[in-house]
Amino acid sequence: MNGLSKQCITDEKSIKLKKPHPLRSISWNKNIEEGDLDVPGTPRTPRTSTTPGHENCTFHHDLELDHRPPTREALLPEMSRSYRLLLSSLGEDPDRQGLLKTPERAAKAMLFFTKGYDQSLDDVINDAVFDEDHDEMVVVKDIEMFSMCEHHLVPFYGKVSIGYLPCKKILGLSKLARIVEIFSRRLQVQERLTKQIAIAVTKAVEPAGVAVVIEGVHMCMVMRGVQKINSKTVTSTMLGVFRDDPKTREEFLNLVHSK
Ligand SMILES: Nc1nc2c(ncn2[C@@H]2O[C@H](COP(=O)(O)OP(=O)(O)OP(=O)(O)O)[C@@H](O)[C@H]2O)c(=O)[nH]1
Numbered sequence: 001m002n003g004l005s006k007q008c009i010t011d012e013k014s015i016k017l018k019k020p021h022p023l024r025s026i027s028w029n030k031n032i033e034e035g036d037l038d039v040p041g042t043p044r045t046p047r048t049s050t051t052p053g054h055e056n057c058t059f060h061h062d063l064e065l066d067h068r069p070p071t072r073e074a075l076l077p078e079m080s081r082s083y084r085l086l087l088s089s090l091g092e093d094p095d096r097q098g099l100l101k102t103p104e105r106a107a108k109a110m111l112f113f114t115k116g117y118d119q120s121l122d123d124v125i126n127d128a129v130f131d132e133d134h135d136e137m138v139v140v141k142d143i144e145m146f147s148m149c150e151h152h153l154v155p156f157y158g159k160v161s162i163g164y165l166p167c168k169k170i171l172g173l174s175k176l177a178r179i180v181e182i183f184s185r186r187l188q189v190q191e192r193l194t195k196q197i198a199i200a201v202t203k204a205v206e207p208a209g210v211a212v213v214i215e216g217v218h219m220c221m222v223m224r225g226v227q228k229i230n231s232k233t234v235t236s237t238m239l240g241v242f243r244d245d246p247k248t249r250e251e252f253l254n255l256v257h258s259k
């Protein structure tokens with residue numbers, strides 16, 4: 001840890017963007033308030049830390065992790081009707097044999113692609129947070145990710161690497177991949193997805209820092225539009241010591257890039 005004094009991320013002031021926006025010298029939370037991370041639907045509620053020694057820390061997780069639209073299964077008939085209309089708009093006959101069940105199949109597929117809207121962080125973590133005096137970096141890398149570009153409603157996919165520096169609490173390893181599922185299975189932009197994952201890990205274990213790197217391939221840039229089939233988009237969010245200490249960040253990036 002390079003002798004750097006470690007401070008758990010338990011309040012909103014300790015969460016800052018890796019680089020402030022050049023035009024808006026703003027803290028990360030202001031950024032959030034501007035709507036970058038909002039999913040409409042639920043009020044923002046401050047929460048008090050339950051970590052011993054941090055009981056007085058209140059941290060406002062503006063990120064809405066618990067967005068729950070009306071029961072989504074109930075949307076199936078209307079979505080199916082929309083897909084039927086879409087087939088007609090394409091000049092297809094939605095009543096031909098091969099397409100008869102397509103509207104419903106497509107609606108179910110879309111519900112699956114966006115199933116993250118039905119998941120909350122608390123449900124997914126399922127109390128798999130363990131007290132542990134481990135203060136070395138934990139990295140889970142190359143987590144497969146499939147998401148949907150919110151601009152074109154076509155997929156983007158890739159891999160996510162997450163690192164965090166525990167501060168008396170560790171998270172069940174699979175939960176990092178489950179956090180990726182919560183946020184990737186929504187309509188997204190890659191930048192927001194990266195930030196949301198980092199905030200969720202912060203919320204789950206209040207670590208000294210979190211790092212998230214995503215390498216994504218956007219089908220909207222491959223199958224259409226600019227048609228660059230080999231381009232990859234890399235985004236990162238660095239919080240706490242990963243943001244403040246270049247050596248910690250470098251250690252993470254080395255681990256991520258090692259074979
Ligand atoms: N920053 C960011 N942009 C994205 C993401 N996914 C898609 N886009 C971009 O969203 C932009 C939408 O641009 P528009 O000009 O409104 O739409 P368009 O005419 O379909 O753009 P082209 O893709 O350039 O053909 C495009 O530049 C996409 O590449 C993402 O995750 N992050």
Ligand SMILES: [Zn+2]
Binds near residue numbers: 221
């Ligand atoms: Zn797109």
